[in-house]
Amino acid sequence: MAQIWPIGGGKGGSGKSFLASCLGRLLAGLGKKTLLVDLDLGSANLHTLVDVPYPEKSFSDFIRKKVPLLADVVLETPVPNLYIISGAHDNLDVANLPYEQKIKTLKAIAKLDYDWIMLDLGAGTSFNTLDFFLVSQSSIFVTTPEPTSIENIYRLVRAIYFRRIRQYFTVTEFGRLQDEVAQCFGEGAFNKPDLIMEFIRTNHPEKCSLLEEDFSSFRFKLVLNQLRKHNNIALGPQVCNIIEKHLGFHVDFAGNVAFDDRVHDAICQRVSFLERYPYTRTAYDLRELSKSLAQSAGQQMVIPYS
Ligand SMILES: Nc1ncnc2c1ncn2[C@@H]1O[C@H](COP(=O)(O)OP(=O)(O)OP(=O)(O)O)[C@@H](O)[C@H]1O
Ligand SMILES: [Mg+2]
Incomplete structure (x- = not known):
């Protein structure tokens, strides 16, 4: 089973x-079959x-059933062991991918025969993006040191948290849960994860223990990209602490x-930054x-079930 790293922000x-692209090149360089x-x-x-300027097939060929398998739209790259499924030529937006197609994609990704798979996700908190993020326990958040980017990471983490809770309830149950949490703790309480969990613990104890087990199995990671010389190098750990606290x-x-x-410069010249610099x-x-x-690899993939 492949180790999957969704990358979101x-x-x-x-x-x-x-x-x-860089991590894909480096992981492929370790001799592992790696797919972006x-x-x-x-x-x-x-x-x-990754230097595939004109992808002749793409993800949409799979979605539009031009090919039966997701593996059929995999392209080679000039880098040994590195492959890509391109999203180019799609008028689709992942946010608008219908539910059945999303589930079909999640299942197809799970069946791909690679050592390591990285999913490059779009920005934002659409349900589909959250579900692709939640496909693995080791997903990666990327932020820059800018407060706006960090603020959006908090928003994304919170959305993922709520999305996971949502997956344990039917639509009707979840609607009822929202009303009951508001009645119990007041308007606005449904934005507070600790209050929601407290309510679930009291009223749905079996779901609560499953959820707690689930949350404790997450090994999400945060990468602080574009750190400049004058930036605080402890910012990343501080962001992680705040996420844990709240x-x-x-x-x-x-x-x-x-x-x-x-x-x-490397991107403009269409050369690999790692090779040039x-x-x-x-x-x-x-x-x-x-x-x-690579050292942390080995965790199981999780398919959201609703
Ligand atoms: N470590 C870095 N140092 C300098 N510039 C960087 C670094 N990382 C990324 N960039 C710059 O930021 C730009 C945006 O990067 P990239 O396209 O990877 O962002 P993204 O998160 O995928 O954006 P989107 O959500 O729009 O897809 C790149 O074109 C590059 O110029
Ligand atoms: Mg991008």
Whole structure:
């Protein structure tokens, strides 16, 4: 079974696709069959970052049933062991992917025969993006040091938390839960994870223990990308602490990745940043990150069941 790392972030431009492409190259370099899946369908561009300028097939061929298997739309890249499913040429937006197609995609991803799979997700908190994020226990949040980006990470984590709770209830039950939590703790209480869990603990104890077990199995990671020299290097761990304090689930700080102007240059020249600038702090950080991901690999995939 593949180790899956969805890469998400609340804000566009934080570096999800750049990180996915670099980590994909590095993981493939360790000799593991690695697949990048571009699920940022509305603005897919991952193929460009791994030097596949004109993808001749894409995710939409699978969704539109032009091919029977998701494996049929996998493309080789010039990097040995690195493959990609492009999201290009899609008028689809993952946010609008109908429910059946989302489930079909989740199941198809689980069946792919790769060692490591990275899912490049679009920014934002659409239900589909949250469900792709929740496909693994080791998903990765990417933020920059900017307060706006960090704020969006909190929003994303909170949305994921609520989405997971939602998956334990039917639509009707969940609607009732919202009303009952509001009656019990007052209007606005449904935005407070600790109050919701308290209510579930008292009124749905069997669901509560399943949920707590589920939350404790998460090993989500946070990467602080585009760290500049003057930024606080302890910011990432601080963000993780705040998430744990307010939402009650643990997020591992996976590391900083330094900002470097030459990332822009490499992308414009359509060359691999890692190959062109291997002795930069950023390349070093990316290599360290890939090693720690490789070491942490081995967790099971989870398919949301509703
Ligand atoms: N470590 C870095 N140092 C310098 N620039 C960076 C770094 N990481 C990313 N960038 C810059 O940020 C830009 C946006 O990165 P990227 O496209 O990976 O973001 P994204 O999170 O995938 O955005 P979107 O949500 O819009 O898909 C890149 O074009 C690159 O120029
Ligand atoms: Mg992107």
